[in-house]
Amino acid sequence: MINWANFLSQCFNGLVLGGLLALISSGLTIIYGTLGVLNLAHGAMFMLGGYAGWVAYDYTGSFLVALIAGSLFVMLVGVLMERLIIRYFYSRPQEDQILVTFGLGIVFVETVRFFFGSLSKTVPPPALFQGITNLGFMVYPTYRLASLGIVTAALLALYLVLYRTRLGMIVRAGIEDSVMVGSLGIDVYKVFMLVFGIGAMAAGFAGIVNAPVVSIAPDVGEAILVQTFVVVVIGGVGSFPGAVLGGLIAGEIISITSMFNPGYSYVMLFVAMTLVLVWRPYGLLGTAGRE
Amino acid sequence: MPFNDDKRAGLSRRTLLHAGAGLAGSMMLPVSLISPASASGDQPALGTWPAGSQGDTVYIGATVPRTGAYAVQGEDELKGMQLAVEHINEGNDLLKQIAPKIDKGVLGKKVALVVADSAAKPNNAVQSQQTFINDNKIIAMTGSTSSAVAVALNKFAQREKILYLVAISGSNDTTGKDCARYSFRQCVYGETCANAIGPVLVKNFGKGKKAAFMTPDYTYGHTVTKSVNDYLTSQGGWEMVTNQVSPLGTQDFSQYLTNIANSGAEFIVNVNWGRDAVLSVQQAKQFGLTPTMKMVIPYQIPFLAKEVGPDLTEGVFAATDFWWTMEDKYPLAKAFVDAFQKKYDYRPEWGAENAYMQFAIWARMVSEAGTFYPPDVIKQYEKGETFPSMVGDVKFRPEDHQLIRPVVIVRGKAAKDMKNPEDFWEVVEIVPGEGLMQKPDAFGCQLGDYT
Numbered sequence: 035m036i037n038w039a040n041f042l043s044q045c046f047n048g049l050v051l052g053g054l055l056a057l058i059s060s061g062l063t064i065i066y067g068t069l070g071v072l073n074l075a076h077g078a079m080f081m082l083g084g085y086a087g088w089v090a091y092d093y094t095g096s097f098l099v100a101l102i103a104g105s106l107f108v109m110l111v112g113v114l115m116e117r118l119i120i121r122y123f124y125s126r127p128q129e130d131q132i133l134v135t136f137g138l139g140i141v142f143v144e145t146v147r148f149f150f151g152s153l154s155k156t157v158p159p160p161a162l163f164q165g166i167t168n169l170g171f172m173v174y175p176t177y178r179l180a181s182l183g184i185v186t187a188a189l190l191a192l193y194l195v196l197y198r199t200r201l202g203m204i205v206r207a208g209i210e211d212s213v214m215v216g217s218l219g220i221d222v223y224k225v226f227m228l229v230f231g232i233g234a235m236a237a238g239f240a241g242i243v244n245a246p247v248v249s250i251a252p253d254v255g256e257a258i259l260v261q262t263f264v265v266v267v268i269g270g271v272g273s274f275p276g277a278v279l280g281g282l283i284a285g286e287i288i289s290i291t292s293m294f295n296p297g298y299s300y301v302m303l304f305v306a307m308t309l310v311l312v313w314r315p316y317g318l319l320g321t322a323g324r325e
Numbered sequence: 326m327p328f329n330d331d332k333r334a335g336l337s338r339r340t341l342l343h344a345g346a347g348l349a350g351s352m353m354l355p356v357s358l359i360s361p362a363s364a365s366g367d368q369p370a371l372g373t374w375p376a377g378s379q380g381d382t383v384y385i386g387a388t389v390p391r392t393g394a395y396a397v398q399g400e401d402e403l404k405g406m407q408l409a410v411e412h413i414n415e416g417n418d419l420l421k422q423i424a425p426k427i428d429k430g431v432l433g434k435k436v437a438l439v440v441a442d443s444a445a446k447p448n449n450a451v452q453s454q455q456t457f458i459n460d461n462k463i464i465a466m467t468g469s470t471s472s473a474v475a476v477a478l479n480k481f482a483q484r485e486k487i488l489y490l491v492a493i494s495g496s497n498d499t500t501g502k503d504c505a506r507y508s509f510r511q512c513v514y515g516e517t518c519a520n521a522i523g524p525v526l527v528k529n530f531g532k533g534k535k536a537a538f539m540t541p542d543y544t545y546g547h548t549v550t551k552s553v554n555d556y557l558t559s560q561g562g563w564e565m566v567t568n569q570v571s572p573l574g575t576q577d578f579s580q581y582l583t584n585i586a587n588s589g590a591e592f593i594v595n596v597n598w599g600r601d602a603v604l605s606v607q608q609a610k611q612f613g614l615t616p617t618m619k620m621v622i623p624y625q626i627p628f629l630a631k632e633v634g635p636d637l638t639e640g641v642f643a644a645t646d647f648w649w650t651m652e653d654k655y656p657l658a659k660a661f662v663d664a665f666q667k668k669y670d671y672r673p674e675w676g677a678e679n680a681y682m683q684f685a686i687w688a689r690m691v692s693e694a695g696t697f698y699p700p701d702v703i704k705q706y707e708k709g710e711t712f713p714s715m716v717g718d719v720k721f722r723p724e725d726h727q728l729i730r731p732v733v734i735v736r737g738k739a740a741k742d743m744k745n746p747e748d749f750w751e752v753v754e755i756v757p758g759e760g761l762m763q764k765p766d767a768f769g770c771q772l773g774d775y776t
Contacts, residue, residue, distance in 0.1 A: 037587070040583065040584065044580060044584075047579050047580055047583050050579070051577060051579060051580070143392075152391075152392075152397045153397055153628065153632055154397075154600060154603055154604075166611075166612070166613040172586065172587075173586070173612070173613055174612070175611040175612055175613070178611070247577065247579075247608070247611070248577055248608075249603065249607060251396075251600060253392055253393055253396065253574075253600075254576060256393075257576055258576070289579075289583070292569075292580035292584065293580075293584060296569050296570050296571060296581055296584070297542055297570045297571075299580065300572060
């Protein structure tokens, strides 16, 4: 089992897996970094993205429309969630924020279950990316290859927004000191709303990108949420580059461990997290907290 | 030591006698009050007996997965239970053929179901059943779609002295090393499936093949994999080239499939279940592994074909409890499929059939025993009488409380051969149960006490 072909295959597979985790985690970490809200509904947003995309696909038959509709819908849900509920929790204890987002996650999941049932739904990959590709050392589903490209492009776009735009500058400044940003005459709360929307959109986008790989069901967000948290902890809470690095590390750990003993892949992921926490309590690229 | 204690030594013999008499008197009173027991008075209170059967209604607690990887199968199972309860309470003809002595209820009582979501997690199931015991004085428990839940409820049932009607559970251990006096299983399981599907595989595909196994990481997965592998290696000279063990609830199987792609296997024996099976079957196709490698599903999954589509299940062999087209052969099956379809608008999968049968058998045993007193009901099961079911005549094996029943081998139909939207499987063979089971003590079953 442990030969070069398999090793290369698993490294590559880890990259694809890690890219997706990085994208979902970046949304979580942007929201936490900027707003200080630990959004436990993030997994449910990932699921919502998948369902919204599936509905759009059902009507139009276009994957591109599904991708856009899925992301925009979840962004809208994120913005509404922030306006209607989350903003009343900014100044409340973190336990309250965790409870309210956890509760909202359950509401989202059960609403979807009520309307669509538990049977899984499939969104086929676009015609261009169907079939398998021979990479020389392995054959790999073409869509998974494409999803690596899509995810990389999305992460790049997020990076550009965060590091090359005025909005991004305000967001990053807000992470450091939101009071100071506010006193400079910038409407911090409008920015917060946008940040929540963008964070949610990242999850929703990932949800629909992932739908052709893993068909969607109401519970898909639950498992991914746990992995996302591990990624964020490894990379450093509140750090965008940390989420990307953490995602890639997690993907590789899961893939490579499974080559030796599949049963230990997730165990090793938690071992890695523990080691990081011991060695660097704030994560690999994290800084000593925002408080 | 307390006996040398000064205070104890200071007590007079008279005081002790008085206190003793008083204690005995006060203990006599409530015992006679709370346990009217039977006429003979030799049946002390036990579990929820007799409190649970004193009202007009008796309750059965069901903990089925309504969320998580087994949610789809759990819903089907629950519908089977609900239909059975309805049939028991109305004295339905179908149910009367299995339990002739029911008459608008069991022993003059209506039956009601109380339900909770187990999410296929043992802790959730046990906690909910405990709540049902406290709140509803349930006289029987059911529900499980994961054998991990079944094994946990086996132990819990034995401790609480409440009957447990195993729902879906494919692990050898459920009536093997983790069996219980208070627990009964109707459905087929790993060893029976292996012995039924093994000959079909060797006959259809030949000897000396290389197989990759996909195993969910808990009692069901490990025992089914072992049974199937034991059969194929000893009887067919097959070789297990890799065994990919994944946790229950895995979504992305890519790392496991990558290993299988590099293993040189010709067959994938997929032991995953529920949503895990749906996803692993879909992803094996994405990776181009199937149909180049043949897929075998030793323990069939309700709704698999509906979820992945006939393109992915075409030609796949699977062992199962029941498939609705068996209505052509068995009149009881026809009556059940018709009643179920009328009520729920789809044809039942085997989870529903299994759940319905468990309730029907329970109604039979209680009404034949003429009492809800658990040890008497258990002894009724242990008589090992033959009774009708949807798959012909069956009986319980007293040594391990496993039903002796046939295993059904099905093969996935091509989309073009389907006569209706639910005609996914063709019944290839119905293998009689007697020859499929291990000896009663082979998996270490030791039933516990009655009281």
